[in-house]
Amino acid sequence: MPMRPLNIALVAAVATLLVAACERDPVEDTPPAPRPVRTTTVEKREQLTPFTFTGRIEAEDEVSIAFRIGGRLLSNNTRLGDRVQAGQLLAQLESQNEANALRQAQAALAAAQGQLTQARNHFERQQTLLAQGWTTRANFEAATQAQQTAQSQLDMAEAQLNAAHDQVGFTELRADAPGKVTETGPAAGEVVQAGQTIAKIARQDGRDAVFDVPAQLVRAAPANLQVTVALTDDPAVTAQGRVRQVAAQANPVTRTFEVKVGLTDPPAAMRLGATVVGRAEANSGPMIGIPATALTRMNQQPAVWVFDPSANTVSVRNVDVLRFDQAQVIVAQGLDAGEIVVTAGVQALHQGQKVRVLGSGR
Structure with missing residues (x-):
């Protein structure tokens, strides 16, 4: 019985497929060669934190200078950036009250000196009369006490005079060391308090x-x-x-x-x-550091490719990065010492892929 046209077409198609199968290049059925990569072994090393x-x-030594007493500022000669020398006059207070107190102390000292001279002469007379029997012991003791009192008053007057001299000196503010003015305070005419900063000087x-x-x-x-x-x-x-x-x-x-x-x-x-x-x-301290080229990204997080030497395959693992720079990444979590990570070729890998290690780095 003659063959139908449809059967003829089917036979022709099958024959064509058989011929194509026979002519297929056997190389196409060969699995792909392992991808070459470079790796490094993870180690914990002492790391320097920048x-x-x-x-x-x-x-290094900056001091605030101020008056020891309060008063009205007569002048302030300090200017920002000026260099000053030790002992240089920087500012002055009006000193009329202190000058009057000094003159009063001088007068009190003169009076005390006169009283002491009178008391000493009286004591010497009483001492002579007592030795000759012309005065009593009570008069002599009174003269002795009067001389001691006059001496004490003289000592007090001298101390008050020294204090008055100091008060006059306190109306002048002088630099105690060479340096440069870094800050200035009140201007002339202002009333200042004791200890109020007039200027700051940076010592050299x-x-x-x-x-x-x-x-x-x-x-x-x-x-x-x-x-x-x-x-x-x-x-x-x-x-x-x-x-x-x-x-x-x-x-x-x-x-x-x-x-x-x-x-x-x-x-x-x-x-x-x-x-x-x-x-x-x-x-x-000891931390895990890997080359920056080993870092990639997976699941929107930093990751690395870990190499399994027993199977020659790689697997991706997310890590926590402590810090990084252009050369190195410090890993806080995700890697242990002794593991092997891929440092070159990370962008062309996929999970479970077989690789061939070209070399390792440290």
């Missing part, structure tokens, strides 16, 4: 870089930490220093601690009040 602060330059014996540091960094930083300080407007101007003082109490507003770094041979460009940046590194 610190960066912004602060200011201050004098050192510079500090002062920073406001959070409490957690103060706890982490070791004592005598070395700091590199640079000007913010010219980072090429630098100086080295060490922490010499940490405030015992936090600032009540900012809750930070004032840290003073004593600078060694600071350049002249680091003027008082200049803004600086301090950089330091402190040992944070």
